[in-house]
Amino acid sequence: MCDQTFLAITFGPCDSCSENRPLMNLYIKTEPINYCSLCMEIMACQGLASGETLKSLKAESETLRKKLEEERKKLHDVELEKVAEKAEALGELNMKTRRTLKGHGNKVLCMDWCKDKRRIVSSSQDGKVIVWDAFTTNKEHAVTMPTTWVMACAYAPSGCAIACGGLDNKCSVYPLSLDKDENLAAKKKSVAMHTNYLSGCTFTNSDMQILTSSGDGTSALWDVESGQLLQSFHGHSADVLTLDLAPSETGNTFVSGGSDKKANVWDLRSGQNVQSFDTHDSDINCVKYYPSGDAFASASDDSTCRLFDLRADREVSIYSKDSIMFGAASVDFSLSGRLLFAGYNDYTINVWDVLKGTRVAILFGHENRVSSLRVSPDGTAFCSGSWDNTLRIWA
């Protein structure tokens, strides 16, 4: 979507001052425009309102940033850990792998639960998307995408369709039918079109709309039936790696995290970036809303997970340890929001006490990076997908 401008030097009458001068020919969307360099300078200055210069705008943005810092600091009267001292200590966690889902031929990149609390869709590097029954570990459906690195997959709220995408820059929706012999690939519907890889996708409250995030730095809301772009969200200065929709009771917002180390909160209807958090030191790989919708957690390559409160507009907790040196790839909250499960690139899953900020357990089992992690809709278990080609269900 960028204007293509080509520069060539010629000599002739300027379109603006009509004098014969060396011209800077510009082609804006294939229309030639000939201005001399003097007129170009004058026009650039007129682009600024009276009294503004590039310098003054930069200075204004600096003072605004400082003001933002101050406003946020004013509210920092106590640490979350201090308030949480009153909370009851957690009992010992006794979780282990209850099911192992084997069948992918290559790294598992993404997974999602169905609302029926038993089906799971997972996608992998080799282009295969598989729907599993988590209780029996049977595979119910399998689709081969025409692309590799399927980095995003999602289950529709009705359980009747799945969406997935990756290096093909698109998000495709496959309706699932009960017929075992159906050819899923034939009914595929391309919904989203980005100019770079698809990093995340999720259905909104219905099967009719999909929210996607992409390596092209934008997120977008699409209508599934028509494939039309309903709203796009610009503001990240690098790849958007993850997104999460606010829980339905709290309203129409979503949070996205990117390679620019920022997490942005957006209003779905207006496309406006309402809040921004940039305390991470490296790419944010995953963001998840707290179950009440008032906060969200993020996992980053800087090996920390952080909790940001939306109403206090600041980071309120960091989950990190000196012994954890590898990036965190994925996080999710337990049903009550007390536990935070995080999958790391050192093959482990750490379980954190959200309120007290301490680590409650480490879970071993995967033989390669844990790339994605989701708690089931009824909170009885969580599933982790890994680069060791398997998914594990822990309870």
Added chain:
Amino acid sequence: MSNNMAKITDIRKTVEQLKLEVNIERMMVSKAAADLMAFCEAHAKEDPLVIPVSSSENPFREKKFFCAIL
């Protein structure tokens, strides 16, 4: 020249965005933290991972397996 104009539009957008962000409503961390704690406490009973439910109720912890012998 066009480079200059691009920089100006960029920085103007940043200034507008920062103005919006400075003016949002914020609450004290003590209140926000108390709300988070209250939510955790209120829902802790329903959370099968915080307060473990008996094996018979958690379908993944059940001892019996669903196997179809073909």
